[in-house]
Amino acid sequence: xxxxxxxxxxxxxxxxxxxxxxxxxxxxxxxxxxxxxxxxxxxxxxxxxxxxxxxxxxxxxxxxxxxxxxxxxxxxxxxxxxxxxxxxxxxxxxxxxxxxxxxxxxxxxxxxxxxxxxxxxxxxxxxxxxxxxxxxxxxxxxxxxxxxxxxxxxxxxxxxxxxxxxxxxxx
Amino acid sequence: xxxxxxxxxxxxxxxxxxxxxxxxxxxxxxxxxxxxxxxxxxxxxxxxxxxxxxxxxxxxxxxxxxxxxxxxxxxxxxxxxxxxxxxxxxxxxxxxxxxxxxxxxxxxxxxxxxxxxxxxxxxxxxxxxxxxxxxxxxxxxxxxxxxxxxxxxxxxxxxxxxxxxxxxxxx
Amino acid sequence: xxxxxxxxxxxxxxxxxxxxxxxxxxxxxxxxxxxxxxxxxxxxxxxxxxxxxxxxxxxxxxxxxxxxxxxxxxxxxxxxxxxxxxxxxxxxxxxxxxxxxxxxxxxxxxxxxxxxxxxxxxxxxxxxxxxxxxxxxxxxxxxxxxxxxxxxxxxxxxxxxxxxxxxxxxx
Numbered sequence: 118x119x120x121x122x123x124x125x126x127x128x129x130x131x132x133x134x135x136x137x138x139x140x141x142x143x144x145x146x147x148x149x150x151x152x153x154x155x156x157x158x159x160x161x162x163x164x165x166x167x168x169x170x171x172x173x174x175x176x177x178x179x180x181x182x183x184x185x186x187x188x189x190x191x192x193x194x195x196x197x198x199x200x201x202x203x204x205x206x207x208x209x210x211x212x213x214x215x216x217x218x219x220x221x222x223x224x225x226x227x228x229x230x231x232x233x234x235x236x237x238x239x240x241x242x243x244x245x246x247x248x249x250x251x252x253x254x255x256x257x258x259x260x261x262x263x264x265x266x267x268x269x270x271x272x273x274x275x276x277x278x279x280x281x282x283x284x285x286x287x288x
Numbered sequence: 289x290x291x292x293x294x295x296x297x298x299x300x301x302x303x304x305x306x307x308x309x310x311x312x313x314x315x316x317x318x319x320x321x322x323x324x325x326x327x328x329x330x331x332x333x334x335x336x337x338x339x340x341x342x343x344x345x346x347x348x349x350x351x352x353x354x355x356x357x358x359x360x361x362x363x364x365x366x367x368x369x370x371x372x373x374x375x376x377x378x379x380x381x382x383x384x385x386x387x388x389x390x391x392x393x394x395x396x397x398x399x400x401x402x403x404x405x406x407x408x409x410x411x412x413x414x415x416x417x418x419x420x421x422x423x424x425x426x427x428x429x430x431x432x433x434x435x436x437x438x439x440x441x442x443x444x445x446x447x448x449x450x451x452x453x454x455x456x457x458x459x
Numbered sequence: 460x461x462x463x464x465x466x467x468x469x470x471x472x473x474x475x476x477x478x479x480x481x482x483x484x485x486x487x488x489x490x491x492x493x494x495x496x497x498x499x500x501x502x503x504x505x506x507x508x509x510x511x512x513x514x515x516x517x518x519x520x521x522x523x524x525x526x527x528x529x530x531x532x533x534x535x536x537x538x539x540x541x542x543x544x545x546x547x548x549x550x551x552x553x554x555x556x557x558x559x560x561x562x563x564x565x566x567x568x569x570x571x572x573x574x575x576x577x578x579x580x581x582x583x584x585x586x587x588x589x590x591x592x593x594x595x596x597x598x599x600x601x602x603x604x605x606x607x608x609x610x611x612x613x614x615x616x617x618x619x620x621x622x623x624x625x626x627x628x629x630x
Contacts, residue, residue: 247591
């Protein structure tokens, strides 16, 4: 289910087009998208990213180039989700403010992580699996936990791959 | 995949009927259901709810009116999940007790939250994103974390929307 | 979407064949697979298991017999996920080491749990819902939390089903 208004760059690879739900979004060249992914309208995904299975990218999300989104990652774009307004009427697009979220180039988000609305994730940052991100993440930071805290520096971790796992473990 | 035994109220909106798995359940009028949602038999969803993408509502779950279920929310209905019985035989419906869970009107459950079986979530309660709910949640409570703890009151948060986010962040 | 190279044992039950993504894997006899499940190439699932909806089993995962995988469970097989190599080139299968993970017989993994790569989960172990497993789990251990810690013994819990819930709650 790739709506006709989706703009796909050159060489975009969507492994199972019948098992995704993409509409009104733009996907940069060379990016790969797994099955069971929903990408809503106005989302922009950069070039050479990987959007893994079971992830949800809501309106308001901007993904820069070279970003890795793990499996089951959920983005959020409202402060206070609700089915109805205070007066009981059904909420429509006019009834809430869409909080923008930006994931900067080369960041990696671990599986089952949840990213609250209005967040900025820095370049080369690493979000641990299962983390709930409630604050901005600096460039190169490694964060983990619920809520996510800074537990290391991705530059050091890149220098020693064993180090990455250890850092995440002590979170 | 909407089984023929699903009872849909007036104006129910299922965005991608081919990308859900609904059977034996009842969905109240005006409720919206996203893609990649499974709703099992005997589940009752009230009117004017929103069931977001990637969520799983198991048998035993009752959702009252005006409830918001975020993305990737998983309900549970057994104490001790297992593939087989102690004697090695495959578990069937007769081999376990289905724990009932009720989500009361106007409650909101954040994305990637997990709700254990046998839980009652109070009216207007707010479950933080990524929370694992192991106890009953009182009316109007805000809970967050793993396991979920009470971190605020939804009435105060509604009065000051900025307050909601802050409360969740300090959890 | 069950690829032609999937080897299914006798009596395997895949509830919604059009709503899964299985390729290059082997599923043992009597095992049941829910909707919105992806199982990648080289995965081996034993006999009489239950793989619940919305779960992701990546290459490198071996599931022994009689294992229960809850809903929304994500396995991981790399230390440091990334979209691109340090030189900016797209990562291919040759650019990372696939960490093997083994789930031993009769283990049960709760919903929304995340299992890091290179992990061994012991026989009859119980992984709490929403746990992020970063270390090996001994036989019969109950683990819960982010990161997962040992909170009980499954043998004691089996003897007193009420006990299981309580143990998980105090985690």
